[in-house]
Amino acid sequence: MFRGIDPTGGRTPVRRGHVLIDRRTEAETLDRLLTDVRAGESRALMLRGESGIGKTELLGYLRDRSGGCEIVSAAGVEAEAGFAFAGLHQVCAPMLSGLRRIPEPQRAALNTAFGLDIGHPPDPFMVGMAALSLFAETARERPLLCLIDDAQWLDRASAQVLGFAARRLQAESVALVFAVRDDGGRTAAPELAGLPELLVTGLPEVEARALLALAHPGPADPGVLNRIIAESQGNPLALLELPRGFTPAELAGGFGLLASVPLPRRIEESFRRQIATLTPTARQILLTAAAEPVGDPVLVWRALGRLGVDVDIDPAARAATEEFVTFGARVTFRHPLLRSAVYRAAGPEDRRRVQRALAEVTDASTDPDRRAWHRAQATVGEDEEVAAELVRCAARAQARGGPAAAAAFLERASDLTPNPPRRAQRLLAAAEAQYQTGMPEPSVRLLARAEAGPLDEVERAHANLLRARIAFTVDRGVAAPGLLLQAAIRLQALDPGLARETYLEAMQAGWFVGGDGRGPTLRELAAEALEARATQDPADVCDLLLTGLAVRYRDGFGAGTPLLREALSQLTAGPVDQAGLRWLWFAGTCAMDGWQHAAADTITEAFVARARRSGTLTALPLALAQRMVVQVFAGDLAAADGLVHEFDAVRASTGLDEPSYASQLVAAWRGAEDTTAELVAATTKEALQRGEGLGVAAGGWALAVLYNSLGRYDEALAAVLPAAESDADLGLVTWCSLVELITAAARLGHVEIAGDALARLRTMTRAAGTDWALGLEARCQALLDPDAEPHFREALDRLARTPIRSELARTRLHYGEWLRRQNRRSDARRQLRSAYEMFGEMGMALFAARAARELGSTGETVRRRSDGNVADLTPQEVQIVRLVRTGLSNVEIATRLFISPRTVEWHLSKTFAKLGVTSRRQLRR
Structure with missing residues (x-):
């Protein structure tokens, strides 16, 4: 594999005699990856560097060392970046015979994504699961190594799915290795x-000189060599390719020095000089190969035939191209920059002729x-027939779950x-599709172009709405509520149904802002919505929900509660x-x-499922966040942790700053x-910059929970006091802050402050009237009342009838602490022991320690949890055990x-060992 060629006398690895010089560190990393994968583990790795730095050679090194593994190679193609799932199809195509071994819903999603079947747009997460299952099934026979070059050119749908799978690989004997170009500081x-x-x-100077000497033996002017070494910055492709643009005389005599331009452009210019020496027929062959993305x-040969190129008549032209491109099972260029150089070197008319032939x-x-894309690239000026064909392509892309395409x-x-x-x-539709991908900046560009064209009144209103939605998605700042309100007012006479949704969105934006005085308040937004709908009775559950919210924000929590309760009851009664x-x-x-926990549980679960299934990545982070909060109150931190990982993955894959x-x-x-502390500091800073009051209040609530669990009550009070004293109706955040x-x-003896907060809390808990609300009110009353026991008992009784295990455990803790202070140690032990066990099971470490x-x-000795206890399981193992049960x-x-x-x-194998069980039946018991 390696042979030593090192003028310094050391042993330098050289792959295939000329490239892998001084890559010991990288080779060791890749060797460890192969060792881990062969041992049954899975790995993901991204090779990142500038053009020509050697990423492709490192993938080749992996391929050469991967004896006994199943190898799948793929590459992103710039011309295919607009085709949904094109890259994923490259990766999965060699494994499609294994589709029958994965679950039917996953198989159906993958078939629809690849256009092999017709159906509803597939859930992107189901496509991701299908890819993950397919990789795992393929690796059952032998380890699977997927090598994806030029991953920066993968279409977004493929990149999202492959990133999704890569983050979830654990024990499948699968490796996903991506080579990603990182030019100009932009990842x-x-x-x-x-x-x-x-x-x-780049290579160090000694190794760079060794590579240059190997690639270009013969006389050369020292000044020219020094400049090539300096300007290549150790880039192997530059060292190999830049001198090819000069004649031997120029290298020897010092003529033709390079212009001071960025390195990739310099390499591409070197490629162009080499192409310029070819015959017209050879250049035609290269151009056709460059334009055909698959x-x-x-x-390629059929297209050349259409262009009148007969390589049998001119075999020398075919032979001349072999230095640049290989015609095997696939057409491959020596380097992606060479493909780009070939295509850009051709004139516009030559490119169009080739696209037409293809x-x-x-x-x-x-x-x-x-075919439609080639036709579009071959078209000069305007052509409605071709444009209409592209619109049909867009519809097919949407049906396959590819809004970016x-x-x-x-x-x-x-x-x-x-x-x-x-x-x-069509520009407006493109902007809307781009917005659905979670990429607001391209959507803004397309929207600006659409707005410059003639739009009718309805379309103009839709454009205003999209601009307002983008503003809300990007920063949730003070501008969003006003923009959405203007869009709603404009839509009222044009599209009442959409206007209704937009009023709702305006109140959503106002809720995030939290009433800082720089835009319409929630009360003002609600009043506008009620006035607009004053002549209409609520026609369905969505109307009832809008009316209830508007009444609540205008007239107070208690006034809107009956309407909202009825709306939620109707909503959860059906699908x-x-x-x-x-x-x-x-x-x-x-x-x-x-x-209302039952309604919250049902609705948030449906929200997450719907957001996943529709592929609306702008909605999914909101859905996951809501679901996390429900899981926290239920005490299921293991499930919440899983959603946190998914939330982070969605943020990373979309670029949304959620x-x-x-x-x-x-x-x-x-x-x-x-x-x-780190998360709160970051989110609070961002919220202050955006003018988002909710973010500041949410940070205070989280810190208060943390500090109260530690018994640092003065810090808890300071963290939560601004939100608790604010007049803004932030719902859950407000009442949790009050608690x-x-x-x-x-605990600090600030009875008056606590009493005022309890009086405010009571106006909401009594209006709600649920066991959850009244249980929390009773516990808060117990903390203030010397005769606390009846209130604690009421709190325990009410909360025990709900799934709110986190607050039930806290109530047992507070009650046990109170009993201990009353010297009722036996009674205190029962409550504290129960609290300790609940907190431990839920993974609430600080509350458990307290x-x-x-x-x-x-006086009771607390037995530490031993091996075989659930507390020794990871959050994911706990999730799996619960689902097995x-x-x-x-x-x-x-x-x-x-x-x-x-x-x-x-x-499960690890869980069996930790818990000392041998079967799923024992886990269920």
């Missing part, structure tokens, strides 16, 4: 952000989208559209996930604001002090947790 492929990285840098040699030889029945087709269609109003319509995503968000928020409000709450309840304030103030200390103060199979558990069945098997 490409944001969907892969967060994966382990290996930064590939690498299908049959298509369109003519591409089968319209089996590959209509690529749909946006690309629609944008190109608009360029070809001769009718100005229709052109503006919840048929409601629109925006309605589900507000319905979930109202359920939690009103202490605040981690729910994540910081999970960390606070888990007792992760440093993590909580934490009362807890801290009562209960343990209190138990110790009663419900009777789910490994495949069903894998689908629920977004991991592979192999990983479930691996976790």
